[in-house]
Amino acid sequence: MNEKLLMTPGPTNVPKRVLDSMSQSMMHHRTSEFSSMLSQLSERLKYVFQTSSDVLTFPAAGTGGLEAVLVNLFSPGDRVLLVSIGVFGDRFAKIAQAFGLEVDKLEVKWGMGAAPQAISDSLKDSHKAVIVTHNETSTAATNDIQKIAEMLRGEDKLLIVDAVSSLGGIELRMDEWGIDAVVTASQKALMSPPGLTFISLSERAWEHIGKSKMPKYYWDFEKARADLNKAKPQNPYTPAVSLVAAADEALAMIQEEGLENVWKRHELVAKRVRSGVEKLGLKIYTHGDYLSNTVTAVDIGERAESVKAMLEKEHGIIISGGQGHLKGRIIRIGHMGCIDCEMADRTLRALEDCMNRA
Amino acid sequence: MNEKLLMTPGPTNVPKRVLDSMSQSMMHHRTSEFSSMLSQLSERLKYVFQTSSDVLTFPAAGTGGLEAVLVNLFSPGDRVLLVSIGVFGDRFAKIAQAFGLEVDKLEVKWGMGAAPQAISDSLKDSHKAVIVTHNETSTAATNDIQKIAEMLRGEDKLLIVDAVSSLGGIELRMDEWGIDAVVTASQKALMSPPGLTFISLSERAWEHIGKSKMPKYYWDFEKARADLNKAKPQNPYTPAVSLVAAADEALAMIQEEGLENVWKRHELVAKRVRSGVEKLGLKIYTHGDYLSNTVTAVDIGERAESVKAMLEKEHGIIISGGQGHLKGRIIRIGHMGCIDCEMADRTLRALEDCMNRA
Secondary structure, eight states, X not given: OOOOEEOSSSSOOOOHHHHHTTSSOOOOTTSHHHHHHHHHHHHHHHHHHTOSSOEEEEESOHHHHHHHHHHHHOOTTOEEEEEESSHHHHHHHHHHHHTTOEEEEEEOOTTOOOOXXXXXXXXXXXXXXXXXXXXXXXXTEEOOHHHHHHHHTTSSOEEEEEOTTTTTTSOOOHHHHTOSEEEEETTSTTOSOSSEEEEEEOHHHHHHHTTXXXXXXXXXXXXXXXXXXXXXXXXXXXXXXXXXXXXXXXXXXXXXXXXXXXXXXXXXXXXXXXXXXXXXXXXXXXXXXXXXXXXXXXXXXXXXXXXXXXXXXXXXXXXXXXXXXXXXXXXXXXXXXXXOHHHHHHHHHHHHXXXXXX | OOOOEEOSSSSOOOOHHHHHTTSSOOXXXXXXXXXXXXXXXXXXXXXXXXXXXXXXXXXXXXXXXXXXXHHHHOOTTOEEEEEESSHHHHHHHHHHHHTTOEXXXXXXXXXXXXXXXXXXXXXXXXXXXXEEESEETXXXXXXXXXXXXXXXXXXXXXXXXXXXXXXXXXOOOHHHHTOSEEEEETTSXXXXXXXXXXXXXXXXXXXXXXXXXXXXXXXXXXXXXXXXXXXXXXXXXXXXXXXXXXXXXXXXXXXXXXXXXXXXXXXXXHHHHHHHHHHTTOEEOXXXXXXXXXXXXXXXXXXXXXXXXXXXXXXXXXXXXXXXXXXXXXXXXXXXXXXXXXXXXXXXXXXXXXXXXX
């Protein structure tokens, strides 16, 4: 492929140790070797999800995981409160609407996170769930899931969290905070290649699954959970064996470093990127109360696309541009997964060079 | 992982050249490099599908591809004729039923393929499509898709073919034969790691898609086709970059050998396996008119499971056992993808040894 430095909100740099785990001979998915690897990955996933519930693995993009949660938990006509703080919240709403859910959308000003009070004010008895993005890469804003979960405690509403760009990089404690469904993907803070989505549900969420009238087959969670809990754990259909091996290796690295240390490293690198950006006289797009530790959005006006192109051409560093109405106005620097201060500094030096030239 | 020889109906042995293509640094999916690789893969897929239509790629198991075809082409209540010659035909029927299709099932005796006349006799005006498995790995039987397509010519019925365990190993000419939808996966005759499904539709099938009332988002073919036909081809959601690179490399190898030569090699190896099995005094399970060139089923009675276990333990060769009511009664030797006569002979010698000991 190439040797470029990926400073995007995913896919992220994959450590050589993880890449190498894919270059071994193919393993058959009905062997004891694969069963052992799958159960080992599942235990490691419980650790990064901070849950004692099963974590299901599907060959799919994160968007598939979001769809899977909806088709397993709901029936057409069910009403949900969907909190959108950007492009990915809007996408989650589109998926819910595509499957016939009644979606009441709480739209938060871009660059901000959602105030628990605003969610509480929008909540109706008819809402079966509150759906929220933990970290919104389009605006580099992070929601305070712990506070939102506290606000919902005691309410008979499922809390569903899109943690695709946060899990493994930003503190998330599924059981302790009381989250009912967490969805993530392999290619973000979990520093694995893209192609796997991981989903975990609370016991309360599992009770809803039996009632769901949504058509489903590939995404059937009950089948996936039953197979995962067999004496020889397996997947209902052929798993992406190489990607399972890669994710297992990447999560082993997270366990070795320690999840809390990994969160701290992300915070450290994020602060370094933000202060470096400000030292260059550039403006952080996101409101100070909601700064993300996995991605930074910088408001640089019409130079955005040219600076992004120059960073790749002159320095071999890939960053992302703006999405939606922010296209051509901001750049987004990802700093999640396999990331350290040296990578941050290299990116900042290159950004300074490109800003001077642009 | 391990160095075992995979003689199963998938996942199959992945050539080192293909494995190595995954061990390079991660590539971002919105770069020109990825767009070039994706369009190159798409052109190679057209060649192995023998079609001029777009071939869509999704991160998913083959079962996801079968589901995707149904949710894009049909609406709840649509009536289809589903021809089942084994476990995978039955699964396709279950998927169709899960999504509310009216499924008339033509069940063919296991070990046999479907006679075009039998399909013709079961066909009703109300049937919108005929759904058939090209190669049924559970019984090692292959349907004559060319004859079935000829029988349907002129009829206003879509012909949908599950080619998961045949495409790239058994002759299939989508355009010339007039097939409306072909679904396959990466880990069978295409000798790539599992995790990608590939789907191509005829122009006639594309016309049906606009009328589909099935809820869909992740599987949306129109979105996937639009993104694939952009100036910079891409996927709607994050693709499994490493698996795309692997499949592109594997298909390059098929192009270098030549598709017709690849089909001939599969036929040669299949004949060698079958004659070797008969020389051991063992009985081929499948009827002689429908023998598969990608997998061989051998009826060895209650020794099946112990012989299978011994082959792995003593010889490091993985084969498959029986499925459904054939469990514990047959063994299935896969010979597709990265396969040659030496591998077949090694497997036959090991089988002879295990039969003697069992």
